[in-house]
Every structure is written in structure tokens, then in C-alpha cells.
Amino acid sequence: MKLFSKRKQPDQAGDADLLQQYRQSGDLAVLGRLYEQYMPLVYGVCLKYLQDEEQSKDAVMQIFEELVIKVTRHEIKEFRPWLYVLSRNYCLMQLRTNKKMETLSLEEVMESPFVLHPDDNDEHKINQLEDCLKKLTPAQQQSIQIFYLQEKSYKEVAEHTGYSLNEVKSYIQNGKRNLKICLENNRER
Structure with a gap:
């Protein structure tokens, strides 16, 4: 054609x-x-x-x-x-x-100077991130993992999970915020 x-x-x-x-x-x-x-x-x-x-x-x-x-x-x-x-x-x-x-990626959250010490090693960062991911609700965990780790769009996350588009956006936004708070709290210890 x-x-x-x-x-x-x-x-x-x-x-x-x-x-x-x-x-x-x-x-x-x-x-x-x-x-x-x-x-x-x-x-x-x-x-x-x-x-x-x-x-x-x-x-x-x-x-x-x-x-x-x-x-x-x-x-x-x-x-x-x-x-x-x-x-x-x-x-x-x-x-x-x-x-x-263009949104903040998990890698950027992990690398943020406000979240982790600059001398932390990668394995420690990954362990912290995994621990914090476990503290999220199952819906937030699933949405964040598909969105960031599998690099799917909001629509694809919604199709995969069965959540509505608005629910997916909310789970990702709240989950990202909760991850950042958790990582900051780990840094302070």
C-alpha cells in the first residue's frame, strides 16, 4: 500500500x-x-x-x-x-x-543523593530497594515492577493486571513515593 x-x-x-x-x-x-x-x-x-x-x-x-x-x-x-x-x-x-x-525511574531514585549515601555499593542499594519493594501493597509492587522493570506503558500495565488505567497510575505514583520514603528512612539508620 x-x-x-x-x-x-x-x-x-x-x-x-x-x-x-x-x-x-x-x-x-x-x-x-x-x-x-x-x-x-x-x-x-x-x-x-x-x-x-x-x-x-x-x-x-x-x-x-x-x-x-x-x-x-x-x-x-x-x-x-x-x-x-x-x-x-x-x-x-x-x-x-x-x-x-521522562518520569523518574527507579534507577534515578536509587542514585538520588537524598536517598542513599554516595559510598553505598550497588549490592547494598539493590538489597535496600528489594526490601522496600516488599513493603509496598501487592498492587503497587506489581504495577511498579511491570512499569519500570518490564518497561511497559500504563495501558499495558492495566491490560496485564486487570486494574483500571487510573488505578495503575495511582499505584505507580503512590508506590514510587512509598519507595522513596522507605529508601530515605533506610539511609537515616
Whole structure:
């Protein structure tokens, strides 16, 4: 599929027919024909939000993969505006996922001069961190381990644990705070 092939304007009446055909048959070629008409739109949305050509091209393909499932789960009155919102939401989630990298990592907490003495050895730091992790609630432990150690996004943690997105964010934030307090208390001893 080419991103910038010159095409006539999509036929919105035909969109509903192609959606119905795909839902009945599950034939990816049918969904591909529908999506191909809107790839320039999706690419433009992704470029607007992600501001990176290569990431935007990748996003176009990943959004198609999401379509395979989502068009069967949602009632879609008009495909074009629905696809626009799906594309925008996908990009916003990507930006949030990337932004999580900017949050304080466990390594930064461990290395913080306010938390540990500079002459502490690595094994001692790891032992302190493990002891403090054990003092967290099970939900905080699980969320923090998946988020930081497995480097998953909030959404992926929620999917893995079954907690809501807000619960995951709360568990991570509170768990991180509790870890820092615990590590500071260990330092004072």
C-alpha cells in the first residue's frame, strides 16, 4: 500500500458497504481497500501529533492492525470521522507512552543523593530497594515492577493486571513515593 498514491475522494456510502463486508467475511483485503483510501488522512494526523515521518509511517500500519479488531467491536456511523478520532487517540497514547520515559525511574531514585549515601555499593542499594519493594501493597509492587522493570506503558500495565488505567497510575505514583520514603528512612539508620 502506498501512502501518497493519487486517488479519488473516498466514497462514504461505499465505506459502510466495505465495513459490512469485512464484518461478515473477516477478509483483510476488504478492510485494506477501505483503509487505503484514508491512509493519507491517517498519515497526516500522525504527522501532526508525532511530528516524525518514520514514526508516523509506522503508526499508519499499527492503526490498521488496531482496525482489524476495533471495527468489529464498535458501531461506526461514519468511517472517516471515526478513523480520525482513532488515529488521534493512538498518537496521543504514543506520546503518553513516550512521556513516561521522562518520569523518574527507579534507577534515578536509587542514585538520588537524598536517598542513599554516595559510598553505598550497588549490592547494598539493590538489597535496600528489594526490601522496600516488599513493603509496598501487592498492587503497587506489581504495577511498579511491570512499569519500570518490564518497561511497559500504563495501558499495558492495566491490560496485564486487570486494574483500571487510573488505578495503575495511582499505584505507580503512590508506590514510587512509598519507595522513596522507605529508601530515605533506610539511609537515616
